[in-house]
Amino acid sequence: MRSSFIERKTTAAALLLLAAGCIAPLHAVAQEMPKLVEQQGRATLMVDGQPYFILGAQVDNSSGWPERLDAVWPATERMRLNTLEVPVYWEQMEPTKGAFDFTVVDAILQQARAHKVRLVLLWFGTWKNGKMHYAPDWVKSDTVTYPRMKSKAGVAIDVLSPNASANRDADSSAFAALMRHLKQADTQHTVIMMQVENESGSLGLVRDFAPMAQKQFDAPIPADLMHALHKNGAGNWAQIFGDDADETFAAWSVSRYINAVAAAGKKELTLPMYVNNWLKSPRAFPVTTVPGDDYPSGGPTINMFPVWKAMGPSIDLIAPDIYIPNSERYRAVMREFHQPGNPLLIPESLGFEPFPGASGYARYLYFALGDGAIGFANFGLDRLHVDEPLSAESLAQVEGFRLLGSFATELAALKFAGNVQTAVEENGISQKELAFGGAGAPAWRVVVSFPPSYDPPAAPISTTSDTTGLHEGRAVVALLGPNEFLVAGIDCRVQFALPVHSSGRHPEMLKVEEGRYDGTTWVPLRLWNGDETDYGLNFGSKGSLLRITMGSY
Ligand code: DGJ
Numbered sequence: 298m299r300s301s302f303i304e305r306k307t308t309a310a311a312l313l314l315l316a317a318g319c320i321a322p323l324h325a326v327a328q329e330m331p332k333l334v335e336q337q338g339r340a341t342l343m344v345d346g347q348p349y350f351i352l353g354a355q356v357d358n359s360s361g362w363p364e365r366l367d368a369v370w371p372a373t374e375r376m377r378l379n380t381l382e383v384p385v386y387w388e389q390m391e392p393t394k395g396a397f398d399f400t401v402v403d404a405i406l407q408q409a410r411a412h413k414v415r416l417v418l419l420w421f422g423t424w425k426n427g428k429m430h431y432a433p434d435w436v437k438s439d440t441v442t443y444p445r446m447k448s449k450a451g452v453a454i455d456v457l458s459p460n461a462s463a464n465r466d467a468d469s470s471a472f473a474a475l476m477r478h479l480k481q482a483d484t485q486h487t488v489i490m491m492q493v494e495n496e497s498g499s500l501g502l503v504r505d506f507a508p509m510a511q512k513q514f515d516a517p518i519p520a521d522l523m524h525a526l527h528k529n530g531a532g533n534w535a536q537i538f539g540d541d542a543d544e545t546f547a548a549w550s551v552s553r554y555i556n557a558v559a560a561a562g563k564k565e566l567t568l569p570m571y572v573n574n575w576l577k578s579p580r581a582f583p584v585t586t587v588p589g590d591d592y593p594s595g596g597p598t599i600n601m602f603p604v605w606k607a608m609g610p611s612i613d614l615i616a617p618d619i620y621i622p623n624s625e626r627y628r629a630v631m632r633e634f635h636q637p638g639n640p641l642l643i644p645e646s647l648g649f650e651p652f653p654g655a656s657g658y659a660r661y662l663y664f665a666l667g668d669g670a671i672g673f674a675n676f677g678l679d680r681l682h683v684d685e686p687l688s689a690e691s692l693a694q695v696e697g698f699r700l701l702g703s704f705a706t707e708l709a710a711l712k713f714a715g716n717v718q719t720a721v722e723e724n725g726i727s728q729k730e731l732a733f734g735g736a737g738a739p740a741w742r743v744v745v746s747f748p749p750s751y752d753p754p755a756a757p758i759s760t761t762s763d764t765t766g767l768h769e770g771r772a773v774v775a776l777l778g779p780n781e782f783l784v785a786g787i788d789c790r791v792q793f794a795l796p797v798h799s800s801g802r803h804p805e806m807l808k809v810e811e812g813r814y815d816g817t818t819w820v821p822l823r824l825w826n827g828d829e830t831d832y833g834l835n836f837g838s839k840g841s842l843l844r845i846t847m848g849s850y
Pocket residue numbers: 358426495496618645676
């Protein structure tokens with residue numbers, strides 16, 4: 298039986314509240330455990346009893362230290378992030394076997410609270426990028442008690458064996474200690490989710506060939522796996538899986554191991570837990586890549602997804618780390634991992650200027666939002682130096698996050714209710730059309746064009762869009778009521794139109810308010826009219842949030 302934390306049902310009352318857009322105020326349910334909820338094909342993280350969209354970033358690998366984080370908070374604030382992903386290092390937390398040091402974790406909790414930011418903690422335990430470099434030195438230096446993976450020739454590598462129960466038990470007991478500590482040190486749930494290990498699997502070998510692992514490999518495949526994969530007959534790994542036997546065996550070994558770690562943690566504190574994935578084909582597609590060589594073997598890659606789902610009931614979701622510059626391929630990966638029972642989360646995305654001078658990545662957050670993601674995080678927040686002049690691409694990223702951050706709570710509720718769509722600029726496509734409302738036929742068409750323009754006549758106001766040359770127009774359109782919309786846009790023009798067959802009626806803007814949200818309260822700042830509405834609603838590169846009431850005559 299799966300003990301997955303995803304709940305597929307919410308109460309009718311909660312749904313009514315959601316639909317009406319009037320979620321209970323934060324303090325009423327502040328102590329509720331964060332959880333994942335999936336309903337009618339849509340998923341969300343619930344934090345303090347309300348839908349939550351992770352608007353996040355991940356710090357560099359060696360930045361999960363209080364002193365280092367001090368330098369990162371200004372960037373968190375500048376981007377209006379609601380979540381920071383921070384590693385917790387096994388080597389730091391358990392310097393000697395059984396003696397735990399939580400001073401670093403406690404300091405991180407305190408800093409996050411002071412900055413009103415939630416945390417996703419990343420457990421750098423047995424695996425980090427297909428290696429074992431974060432294991433404590435008492436594990437590293439005792440290869441008899443804590444066996445390494447070995448080649449056919451018996452040569453050990455710097456990866457712990459996933460087939461050794463001593464390794465699994467040592468990691469499980471450390472992770473359980475962390476969760477036990479959070480249970481008493483974090484009753485307010487500053488930590489909303491846990492990542493168990495990091496890009497697990499092995500680099501250097503496709504699987505463990507040590508005698509103890511080989512014995513398992515030569516044995517008949519366990520019935521539960523055969524059943525889960527809908528395989529008939531009996532046989533060992535080589536007989537059933539042929540060319541894929543080594544990698545499948547590795548995935549079975551790693552997924553069972555990490556499931557045991559997650560289960561030990563959940564026994565202490567039932568926070569949602571996920572694993573992240575070093576993609577099988579990170580750059581181009583299709584391409585042949587070799588497990589253990591091009592990517593960690595046995596990790597939760599898409600080809601091993603069914604094995605992981607079958608063996609990982611305590612793992613709530615498998616998340617792709619996407620570092621792909623090609624937007625079509627990027628979106629294809631999102632679609633692969635977004636499956637029923639596996640909400641879409643992108644815990645690592647191309648961060649700040651991964652390729653100097655390149656652009657286009659600021660759009661990816663909006664693609665993810667439109668595809669129903671529960672969260673999105675850029676990698677390497679340390680590189681955003683807010684006291685230095687930012688490049689055009691970094692600015693585009695910052696503005697994209699800031700705009701969503703100005704209504705993050707409302708956005709999460711609207712998204713979970715199924716009322717959010719996005720339109721994102723793509724090469725060669727100057728216009729996208731969204732359809733909203735109406736039973737059977739749309740009541741409103743929303744036409745989003747890139748870049749913004751004031752035609753006719755010639756632009757009375759210049760926009761910055763053309764000067765950046767970034768082509769990163771983005772719009773989020775949310776339906777608030779039958780004729781009411783929330784629109785957040787950057788570098789685009791938004792126009793409302795009636796359905797094509799609308800009996801000669803003409804659309805009319807009754808009210809266009811620019812404003813922001815203070816929690817769930819709308820704070821109007823000014824009305825748009827005249828040049829700001831006569832040529833469609835033009836959004837500049839800084840972005841604006843509008844509440845619009847439409848009518849027709
Ligand atoms: C993916 C890993 O998960 C991160 O910890 C980090 O090493 C990045 N790659 C570096 O780009």
